[in-house]
Amino acid sequence: MKPYELTISQAHERLKQKELSAVELTRSVLDRIHAVENRVNAYITIDEKLALDQAEIADGLIARDNMTPLTGIPLAIKDLICTKGLRTTCASRILENFVPPYDATVIEKLKSAGTVIVGKVNMDEFAMGSSTENSGIKITHNPWDLTRSPGGSSGGSAAAVSADMCLGALGSDTGGSIRQPASHCGIVGLKPTYGRVSRYGLVAFASSLDQIGPLTRDVRDCAVMMNVISGHDAKDSTSVPKSVPNYLDFLNGDLKNTVVGIPREYQSARGLDSDVADAVTNAIQTIESMGARCVEVSLPHTEYAVAAYYVIAPSEASSNLARYDGVKYGFRDRDKSDLLDMYRSSRSKGFGPEVQRRILLGTFSLSSGYYDAYYRKASQVRTRIMEDFKQAFEKCDVLLSPVAPTPAFPIGENADDPLTIYLSDIFTISANLAGIPGLSVPCGFSSGGLPIGLQIMGPHFSEGQLLKTAWHFEQAIGIQDRKPEIGS
Amino acid sequence: MKITPEEVIHVANLARLDLDEAVVEKVSHQMGAILEYIDKLNEVDTSHVQPTTHAIFLTNAFRDDLVHEHLERNQALCNAPQRDETCFLVPRIIG
Numbered sequence: 394m395k396p397y398e399l400t401i402s403q404a405h406e407r408l409k410q411k412e413l414s415a416v417e418l419t420r421s422v423l424d425r426i427h428a429v430e431n432r433v434n435a436y437i438t439i440d441e442k443l444a445l446d447q448a449e450i451a452d453g454l455i456a457r458d459n460m461t462p463l464t465g466i467p468l469a470i471k472d473l474i475c476t477k478g479l480r481t482t483c484a485s486r487i488l489e490n491f492v493p494p495y496d497a498t499v500i501e502k503l504k505s506a507g508t509v510i511v512g513k514v515n516m517d518e519f520a521m522g523s524s525t526e527n528s529g530i531k532i533t534h535n536p537w538d539l540t541r542s543p544g545g546s547s548g549g550s551a552a553a554v555s556a557d558m559c560l561g562a563l564g565s566d567t568g569g570s571i572r573q574p575a576s577h578c579g580i581v582g583l584k585p586t587y588g589r590v591s592r593y594g595l596v597a598f599a600s601s602l603d604q605i606g607p608l609t610r611d612v613r614d615c616a617v618m619m620n621v622i623s624g625h626d627a628k629d630s631t632s633v634p635k636s637v638p639n640y641l642d643f644l645n646g647d648l649k650n651t652v653v654g655i656p657r658e659y660q661s662a663r664g665l666d667s668d669v670a671d672a673v674t675n676a677i678q679t680i681e682s683m684g685a686r687c688v689e690v691s692l693p694h695t696e697y698a699v700a701a702y703y704v705i706a707p708s709e710a711s712s713n714l715a716r717y718d719g720v721k722y723g724f725r726d727r728d729k730s731d732l733l734d735m736y737r738s739s740r741s742k743g744f745g746p747e748v749q750r751r752i753l754l755g756t757f758s759l760s761s762g763y764y765d766a767y768y769r770k771a772s773q774v775r776t777r778i779m780e781d782f783k784q785a786f787e788k789c790d791v792l793l794s795p796v797a798p799t800p801a802f803p804i805g806e807n808a809d810d811p812l813t814i815y816l817s818d819i820f821t822i823s824a825n826l827a828g829i830p831g832l833s834v835p836c837g838f839s840s841g842g843l844p845i846g847l848q849i850m851g852p853h854f855s856e857g858q859l860l861k862t863a864w865h866f867e868q869a870i871g872i873q874d875r876k877p878e879i880g881s
Numbered sequence: 882m883k884i885t886p887e888e889v890i891h892v893a894n895l896a897r898l899d900l901d902e903a904v905v906e907k908v909s910h911q912m913g914a915i916l917e918y919i920d921k922l923n924e925v926d927t928s929h930v931q932p933t934t935h936a937i938f939l940t941n942a943f944r945d946d947l948v949h950e951h952l953e954r955n956q957a958l959c960n961a962p963q964r965d966e967t968c969f970l971v972p973r974i975i976g
Contacts, residue, residue, distance in 0.1 A: 494956040587938045601935050602899060630942035631935065659956050700919045718897070720969055722960035732972050733897075741899040749898055753889065754912060756896040770915025770922050772932030777925060779933060853937065 396421035398876070401466050401614040402692060404560055408455055408465050415451035415465030419509050422467040425559045428509070429879055434533045435543075435553040437472050438480045439512035451796050454507050460675035462617045464666045466509030469559035471550050472513040472684045473520055473845040474605065475594040476500050478512070484528040485518045487723045487743030495697050497594020498629065499563060501620045507620050511559050514549030516700030518745045519714065520570055520598045522546050523814055526804060527747040534804070535577060537843055537875040541801040544574030551607045555877060560617055561609040565595060567602045567615050568702055569796070570822025572833035576796035576846025579835045579875050580609045581615045581863065585851045587828035588633035599709035602632075602702075602825040605772055611872050612834060612864040616640035635854065643857035645866045648683045650864060653790030654690035662695075666799040670672050672796045672837030672845040678863065679869050680793065690785040690792070694777045698823045701778065703815055704758045704771035705826070710756030712749075717743065738812055750811060779827045782852075792850045795820050800843035820848060830856050835864040835875060844875075882920060883913045 396404065396418045407413040423441055430436060446468065451465035470476060473483045475493035475850040477500070482488045496504065502509065517527035525533045525548025533548045535541040536556035543552040547564030551574035554562050564571040566584035573580025583606045590605045597603060605617035620641065625634040655677060660670075719725030719739030736812035744752070758767035778855050785792060797818055807814040830848055836847035847866070849859045885902060889909045893900045954967065963970040 433911050435950075491960055494952055494959055505941045586937070587935075588939070627942075627944060631937070631939060633937060635940065694925065696923055697925055700921045703915060704919055704922075708936060715897075719962055720971055723962070725962035727962075730972050732974050737899045740897055744898075749900075750908065752896050752898065753892050753908065757884070757892045757912070757916075760892065760895060767919065769932055770927060771919075772934060773927035773930040774922050775933040775936075776923050776930050778925070779936060784956065812918055813912055815915070826933075826936065 397425040399560065400610045401463070401560050401571045401617055404466055404669050405462050409460065415448040415455065415509060416445060418465060418468055419448035419467050419511070422511060425842060429556055431554050431560065432477045432534060432539055432879060433536055433558065434531050435484055435514050435547070435549045435556065435558055436469070436486065436512045436532050437515050440479055442874060443479065443508050444511045444529050451507045451509060452671060458707055459687065461506040461621070463503065465509060466560050467509045467511045468503065469511055469514045469549040469550060469553045469562040470500070470561065471516055471547050471564045473516060473565060474500060474563060475596070476513065479513065481513060481596070482530060483519050484516045484530050486529045487717050487750070489724065491722050491876055493596065494517040498591035498626045500594065514553050514562060517546035519588045519596070519653050519707070519710070520565055521710070521747050522575055523547060523752050523817060524567065524802070526808070527745060531746045532804060535801045536879050537579060538801065539879070540575070540803055541843070543579035543806050544797070544801060546570040547608060548574045551580060553576050554578070554580050554587050554610060561607060561614055564608050565603055565605050566825065567706060568588065568825050571606045571608060572821050572831055572846070573727035573797045575833040577801035579844030579877065580608055581612055581832070581834050582606065583619065583832045583856065583859070584616050584824060585619065585623065585856055587834055588631055588702065588842055589830070589854065590622050591629040591632045593626055593628035597713040599706040599710060600713060602706060603664055610875065612860055612867050616779050617646060618862050625662060625667060638857055640857055640860055643861040645860070648680065648685040648862065648865050651685040651791065652789040653677070653680060653685050653687050654785055655687060656692045656695065656785070656792055656794055657689055657690050658695040659794045659820060662796045662798060664816070666728070666793065668839040669797070669799060672698060673793070673847055675746050676847045676866065677793050680866055682760050683865055683869060688789055690788055692781040692823070694781050695819070695823065696860055697774050698778055698826060699816055699819055701771040701774040702818070702822045703768050705750040705775065706814065708758045708768050709753030709755070711759065713746070714752055716815065732874060737848065747811070775826045778823055781830060782827045784821070786852045790851065790858055791855070794848045794850070796846040796848040800839040800841070824850050828851055830859055832859040833862050834867060836866070836870070882910050882916050884916060
């Protein structure tokens with residue numbers, strides 16, 4: 394096994410036993426990137442010198458036996474998380490040359506744990522999309538089938554982990570943007586409870602829905618990364634002051650006292666692919682065979698989640714993205730001598746079509762005469778959706794469902810039909826509206842050989858229970874067939 | 882609901898975006914289809930339902946008003962498209 398193929402936990406053991414150095418591991422990952430990047434297109438920025446410098450520092454820490462489970466581990470960072478001195482573009486032309494003067498809290502945490510940041514990975518522009526095709530920089534390809542999308546918006550993160558171009562990655566999830574690409578690329582992805590991980594330094598899309606989380610090769614690695622990035626942060630007033638358990642402690646025991654809920658409405662969802670339905674049904678049976686008890690539950694407002702989301706998220710986005718006006722950072726149209734003309738021209742030339750569409754939709758929803766009918770109405774439906782989950786979790790510990798209605802779709806398939814692609818968010822969007830955690834774990838393959846994920850959702854702050862359920866499932870089915878064949 | 886090209890232009894103006902004429906037509910179709918779908922929300926009875934703006938209940942996070950270290954001016958200005966030693970520069974506002 395090549396160093397770049399290792400899980401975080403395997404690499405940690407080798408580093409600890411001095412069988413491998415952090416510099417060797419980082420060089421191995423960089424070589425792998427050079428070998429496959431022209432096919433996968435996962436990275437926007439790679440800083441080899443910075444990565445190798447960090448690796449040398451990590452080797453120093455390891456030599457003094459002063460290491461954490463992430464010391465010397467090469468990771469990729471979604472390009473909307475601020476990294477001091479390392480370009481952060483949000484995959485947008487408007488921020489193409491933006492170099493943050495500070496680190497996001499999660500980056501500070503990763504750095505103090507001794508990790509190696511290899512580079513910044515591609516995404517849909519400002520995280521708006523489900524295919525990474527809305528990137529203003531490049532199109533990322535799914536390592537399992539290069540003609541297909543890796544999903545999105547954290548498509549670069551998922552593709553990089555899947556193609557062994559890093560050992561793990563950070564993504565962000567506003568409506569499924571960690572879980573759906575993890576599902577499409579055959580890896581593990583977790584959207585934590587809203588407020589579990591600090592959003593300080595995460596470029597805001599929809600502030601009441603955004604959450605940073607890990608994308609990893611297996612469930613154990615996900616727990617390892619959660620241990621490092623979770624916790625209250627005074628710099629994020631929405632982060633929750635609640636102690637963080639050691640998530641590795643949940644990876645044991647059995648599922649005998651676990652009650653899993655199967656949402657009735659998710660089984661009859663429009664457009665659910667039969668391969669996905671079969672894979673998820675098999676996964677539920679596997680979890681049942683390990684002693685868990687299955688009950689049917691109802692989330693009656695499921696069919697309204699996409700509509701509520703596509704009012705709330707664009708509304709928040711239209712407000713958050715008002716800051717890009719060509720004054721303090723980002724692209725400015727220098728040909729305009731009038732201030733207002735400069736604002737309008739800089740924004741129109743800097744933002745891509747999907748971002749402009751969402752700004753318009755959000756501005757409309759918040760505008761005089763439409764606020765009550767759209768934004769307020771959607772926020773009330775959001776309350777209903779939260780109540781649905783509350784009632785469901787009185788009957789069960791976790792919910793099991795598909796992540797996405799279909800496996801990865803061909804690049805270009807939905808280019809001109811935004812509503813169709815919005816509707817594919819049906820299984821993931823509700824968790825963001827309700828603020829609950831959701832995890833995607835690989836559960837099988839389509840007849841065409843594309844990976845399919847199982848979604849596990851739980852009440853607020855139940856990440857431990859989600860990881861436990863996913864870990865037992867992963868132990869049962871094994872992870873041996875999780876590598877795509879893209880050659881080297 | 883349907884949205885007319887004139888309404889799209891009005892909203893674009895509020896959002897400080899310039900749209901080409903050809904784009905206005907396309908955007909009004911796309912937004913119309915999305916808004917028609919969103920009108921589904923009217924099927925839900927929300928009388929007496931409080932709106933949710935944040936899923937996790939938190940009261941305001943207050944802190945003591947103390948002097949801390951902040952970004953140095955030069956760092957804060959480092960990404961500016963146009964600046965001088967101390968300020969962001971914008972096109973002339975007053976004639």
